[in-house]
Amino acid sequence: MSWNPEQYLKFSDHRLRPAVDLLNRIDVAEPRLIYDLGCGAGNVTRLLRARWPKARIIGVDSSSAMLGKARGASSDIEWVQADLADWVAEAPADVIFSNAALHWLDGHAALFPALLGNLAAGGALAVQMPRNHGAPSHTGMMEAACSGPWQGLLQSRLREHPVAAPEFYWDVLAAAGVRPDIWETEYIHALEGVDAVVQWTLGTALRPLLDALDEPWRSAFLADYARRMAEAYPRRGDGVTLFPFRRLFVVARR
Ligand SMILES: C[S@@+](CC[C@H](N)C(=O)[O-])C[C@H]1O[C@@H](n2cnc3c(N)ncnc32)[C@H](O)[C@@H]1O
Numbered sequence: 001m002s003w004n005p006e007q008y009l010k011f012s013d014h015r016l017r018p019a020v021d022l023l024n025r026i027d028v029a030e031p032r033l034i035y036d037l038g039c040g041a042g043n044v045t046r047l048l049r050a051r052w053p054k055a056r057i058i059g060v061d062s063s064s065a066m067l068g069k070a071r072g073a074s075s076d077i078e079w080v081q082a083d084l085a086d087w088v089a090e091a092p093a094d095v096i097f098s099n100a101a102l103h104w105l106d107g108h109a110a111l112f113p114a115l116l117g118n119l120a121a122g123g124a125l126a127v128q129m130p131r132n133h134g135a136p137s138h139t140g141m142m143e144a145a146c147s148g149p150w151q152g153l154l155q156s157r158l159r160e161h162p163v164a165a166p167e168f169y170w171d172v173l174a175a176a177g178v179r180p181d182i183w184e185t186e187y188i189h190a191l192e193g194v195d196a197v198v199q200w201t202l203g204t205a206l207r208p209l210l211d212a213l214d215e216p217w218r219s220a221f222l223a224d225y226a227r228r229m230a231e232a233y234p235r236r237g238d239g240v241t242l243f244p245f246r247r248l249f250v251v252a253r254r
Helices: 005-023 045-051 064-073 108-116 136-145 151-157 166-175 196-202 207-211 217-232
Strands: 033-037 056-061 078-081 093-099 119-130 181-191 241-253
Touching: 005 045, 005 064, 005 093, 005 119, 005 181, 005 196, 005 241, 033 045, 045 056, 056 064, 064 078, 108 119, 108 166, 136 151, 136 196, 136 217, 151 207, 166 181, 166 241, 181 196, 196 217, 196 241, 207 217
Parallel strands: 033 056, 033 093, 056 078, 093 119
Antiparallel strands: 119 241, 181 241
């Protein structure tokens, strides 16, 4: 899947807020080794650096485009290109942080205990994932994907429920011997500009679908999706589009 840091960072102020909310719930005083999994362009990793100036911080991501942007902005953080599906820490970590990334991976029942297993005693796993896949921004994507001649090309790339219910993460982590702190927040993002929700998903969930299409289907699929978004999220008289977005947070101490 191709990532475009410029498109993703168009809404960096909105996307940063849940990362800050997650960071504020990590109660580890002086971590020595911190990982940021799915670090992307590194703008959240830099918040980790600001909070813990003395720690060794490693950002891990599979996208060379995202890591290229990250490397250009920070030299006091190590950047590693790797797939999180089989990632293992170099040494037991004091903090494993992941903002808006793990919903791209399957198999959370095995993934979360495996991440816990990469923590040092007393370390914290802190994860935020979008859980709005039942919202029109995503159901509209499914509907548009299944309503045209492109259906066969897109079907295998649709991920209907990549993030489970909070109870699932409680059970998985409790079975691994910890009692996590779990909460959800629905942010009401006030987006500026034309086709704001399409611009938002162009930086994330739409990417694997658009990657699969050539012209003229690419533009036709996008126009179908944009029409659905204009109906579901009308731009208000003041020019703002209100975009409710639910996110799931999990913090677990080993
Ligand atoms: C939505 S961005 C989030 C970036 C950053 N954490 C932030 O909050 O701004 C998701 C990132 O996860 C990365 N990612 C997705 N699947 C991955 C995988 N299997 N292995 C490594 N990185 C992955 C993508 O390359 C992308 O940079």
